[in-house]
Amino acid sequence: MSVDSQSTFLQIPQTGDPIQKPKGLGVHRTGHVTLFSPDPAASAEYAVEKLGFLHAGHDEEGRYYLAGHGPDAYSLVYTPGVKGIEAISYIVTDEAALEEAAATLTKAGIAITRGNETSKFRSGPTVRFQTPAGHPIELRIGHAPNVPVAASTRRPNVAPAPIASDHVVMRTADMDAEIDYAATTLGLMESSRIQLPDGSPLMVFFRANKLYHCLALARSEVDGLHHVQFTVKDGPAVLEAHESMTKNGVEVLWGPVRHGPGHNVAIYFRDHVGHIMEFSSEEETILDDENYSPQRWSGGDHRSMDEWGSFPPESFM
Incomplete structure (x- = not known):
């Protein structure tokens, strides 16, 4: 990912051809990310005290849920593990969209894992899968506004x-x-x-x-x-x-x-x-x-x- 930091020449950014909007999986926006931590409680405390997140709670499996200052129940989750990402959670609009995405993935021969757990922190159902590189993706139903979330959120006073x-x-x-x-x-x-x-x-x-x-x-x-x-x-x-x-x-x-x-x-x-x-x-x-x-x-x-x-x-x- 490195570039020559000594290079200073300027170019006018070029453009490619317009692209047709694909059907895909109906992803609307990012919902939250789940990161591994050897000590989720300490990571959550740091995120609250140093980074401005809000405690949303924790579950029996040792996951700690952290909210931002917007409409989502949580934006960051720490789960027991060493380091790295457990899942990028993307929002789809409703259950029909989630089922259509699952069918599309299955038809393409992509292995999926379904989750149907509904609790205080997990509003199932979900569909999980991996990209060819092993990047973990989760689809779930959530808030899908027509404008970016931050644009419709009142400015926090902290x-x-x-x-x-x-x-x-x-x-x-x-x-x-x-x-x-x-x-x-x-x-x-x-x-x-x-x-x-x-x-x-x-x-x-x-x-x-x-x-x-x-x-x-x-x-x-x-x-x-x-x-x-x-x-x-x-x-x-x-x-x-x-x-x-x-x-x-x-x-x-x-x-x-x-x-x-x-x-x-x-x-x-x-x-x-x-x-x-x-x-x-x-x-x-x-x-x-x-x-x-x-x-x-x-x-x-x-x-x-x-x-x-x-x-x-x-x-x-």
């Missing part, structure tokens, strides 16, 4: 104040296979990509709805999680989070930055376990899928990483 989970970035060794799977099986639409000098993709950004991306793939030698993101209300809220977290002993790895792809203002840091997290806002929305052409950014153009001129440190890679 900082930091994550509102909702909006995207996840996964490391990918076989970019071509994962790009094809995201587009054809998941039914996500490409918003842009960052390219290496030979034209091969360094990063690719996919959206399910109007918001610029719910998933990004990053070229890597190994498969797995790169980072999880949570949206705050606006640009000033990112800066307020940076100030508050720094005073509270959280090391900011990178930022504030403004990315070229998506144009969001962001900061990056680690959670209690060491997972990279992002707080960001002002992400671009795409309103006309039929006429939108995915952008092509050069990896050597610093704006693809930060329009304000920085490159990510090695600790971010």
Whole structure:
């Protein structure tokens, strides 16, 4: 996922051909992410005290549920384990959409696991499966507004104040296979990509709805999680989070930055376990899928990483 941090040449981002909106699995948006932790209780406490999440509770299996300041019951879950991601949970609109997605996956020969548990924290049913790289995906029924969640949420009066989970970035060794799977099986639409000098993709950004991306793939030698993101209300809220977290002993790895792809203002840091997290806002929305052409950014153009001129440190890679 590295680029030449000394390269400073600028290129006008190019565009590809408009893409037809795929049928896919009916994914509407990201609902929450579930991360492994050797001590979920301590990870949850850190997320509340340092990162601005709210305790939603815990269950008998040792999972700790953390809410943002938006409408979702929870946006982040810690479950017993070592490290990494247990599932990216995507929202579909209703039970009919979930059943249609399950049928589509089964017809394509993709193994699925169904969950029907309904409890205080789990509003079943769910469908789980994996991408070719082993990235874990969950589909569940949830809140599916016509506008990004943060846009319809009242500005919290505290900082930091994550509102909702909006995207996840996964490391990918076989970019071509994962790009094809995201587009054809998941039914996500490409918003842009960052390219290496030979034209091969360094990063690719996919959206399910109007918001610029719910998933990004990053070229890597190994498969797995790169980072999880949570949206705050606006640009000033990112800066307020940076100030508050720094005073509270959280090391900011990178930022504030403004990315070229998506144009969001962001900061990056680690959670209690060491997972990279992002707080960001002002992400671009795409309103006309039929006429939108995915952008092509050069990896050597610093704006693809930060329009304000920085490159990510090695600790971010």
